[in-house]
Amino acid sequence: MDRLTEMQIYVAVAECEGFAAAARRLGISPPVATRAVAELEARLGVKLLNRTTRYVRVTDAGQRYLEDARRVVVAADEADEAAIGVNGEPRGHLTVTAPVLFGRMYVMPGIVDYLQRFPATDVAALFVDRVVNLLEEGVDVALRIGDLDDSSFHALRVGSVRRLLCASPDYIARCGLPAHPNELVNHQLIVAMNLGTSVEWRFMQQGKTLSARTPLAIRIKPRLSVTSNDSAIDAAVRGLGIARVMSYQIAQELEQGKLKILLSEFEPDAVPVHIVHREGRYSSAKVRQFIDLLAERLRANKSLN
Template structure:
């Protein structure tokens, strides 16, 4: 007899508490269930069930075998579900979390191309500037820029951007151009309040040493676009990823501060909950972003 079917019959008898209910659950006859269990006991050379006229219960060795058999059966069920899912067309609701800055500038413009390619998927994109709890808050994936804080999530790198200091020419004319990192302590540094490092900038010195600079200025805000706007109006120096300020830099609204410092690179990642296989809708979206953002990597890291 088939070993997996024997396991299933035995485990179902234990789950249901008897042969009659197990037969009903499996959709086969009671005698067939009994034959499967008897064949399993004969092959193992051990009695797995205590049988009385009123009830059926596992023996001590049967209970130990049940625990392992249930794991095997669950794994087999997951394997079948994985194959079915991977062969199915991506569909259903895809719930995404993304920082407002990146979502507006880089994600929103490519969504139409994805949805035309996968018309059975619906997207709910939530723009916010905090790290959401993917599983507890019901998100399928998130796009994140910079160091990943939660190592339990799966991640795929999409692109790289660089982080640099910028300010308006009017600010530098009024307060002067810093010549070295130590000079920043005499300037108004615009602070991003959602930064994991607190009110510190971590800057790479020409020697490669990581320096920390305490920020303090006229404005603290949890939105990168707002920091850029503040920098453009001359409120201070901002330290931002290049995808945010590249257009303003090209127009001359801002200029780089300490441009000779090494660039600090930031990874752009798609993160999603751990699991034995990735849902087709999530896999399709991530593959799409990899293709889309590979064409933009030059601009993001410029």
């Protein structure tokens, strides 16, 4: 096995903290990954990884070598990219993940556009309401809603969304408007993704100074708990009660007058929307073109900006 391949495999094992996950990322078998790292350690005469049955961690020497190996691998990728050309035709398989409703409403149209533009590509769309591990699940691009944890991934901000309380005009006519979050205990509440008997909703209220806002937590008991946001929205549209959802999820219902926003002065701060990916400046044509296309579409969407 050549030295560059050994470095590529070592970098993947170190970043994934495991041989099986690295093998999935590279499309090879775990024994091949294990053998490559063992041969690399034997050639260098240095232990790069500490292995147990539960985890793999780099040693001090392995960390120093990892930084150098990354630079070598990136340089090789850049050379390939330069040879192909920055305008090389995207080709190959791309895996994309996003929250369910956001994926259906905002990402899928971009995927269809991408596939129509670049016939040599194919896409797997993983729309789930959980944080997907890009490395372990072999995902190229992810849409994240909310603040990001520190990581080695690259992120591009494309908008922001609000967390809203909403109800139908019919419900408001029957039950009135709450003037303060404390009054929610007197209303019928709809909760998505929480099947417990009670849940806490967080708000922001004016502090002692005009420029200050302080957090406010309200413990509420929902009349209806559901496992999906679209079900909560449907119940709110039908006049059952007040739901709390993200602004992008009800953009159409707000525009059509089916839902109204409540207690907007107590909204928490807006949360960012990012495109997250594993590759850097010299990413493959298939990833770069998809990110550019999707970023342009999302930034132009008034529901996100």
